Amino acid sequence: MNTKKLSWEDIRKEYDGQWVHLIDYDWNEGTPYPNSGVVHIHAKTRKEFNELIKNSDRIPGARIYVGDVKETGNALRMGCLVVTQHADH
């Protein structure tokens, strides 16, 4: 595990396109990105990232995808128009 605290600029350079779990992070409220943090876990896919998190020591932190959130030709569709509830468990 990394223990070095990196600036967000350095995290962007080093982990571009990856999911990162930051601990010991500094994040000014109301701003879109942290100022700095220690990269606890990182992975290129969220599936791998989630597995690593599940098998980790579960230290509270911040989950961030490092990179641009862009529509890449496949339309980016959000939202759900219909919600169907089923029987209570």
Next chain:
Amino acid sequence: MQIISFDRSQDIPIVDAIISGPLTYERVRLVFDSGCALTQIDTGLIESIGYSATNAKRTMSVRGPVGEEVEGYVVGLEDFKVFGYSVSNLEVGVYDFDNFAHFGIDGLLGFDLIKQMHFELNAPEGLLKIFDIKAA
């Protein structure tokens, strides 16, 4: 009043929330999505904070403008904090967000919460001004 800035260079508005479960809590990034009826969280994320389908209050399907109905389930989060306000036992839908993984999205902040907010969206400036949240 709180002023939240979001990154206008991205194609969708993303905001922060802190979600808490039995094992841990995480700061996560959600799409500010008034077109979504219910706040939704990715299955892998919800499992990482200690929930699973065994904690489901009920199953729930969602259907978007295109595509097939998707099965998921509903859990009540211990705590959900957004824009500095906390909501206990918030019911969220849990679905696989695998199709959106490469967009860096862990979930949707839905209209169930947005409709509680008095806010002003200044999109050209990338600013979301929150005046009040009635559910808090």
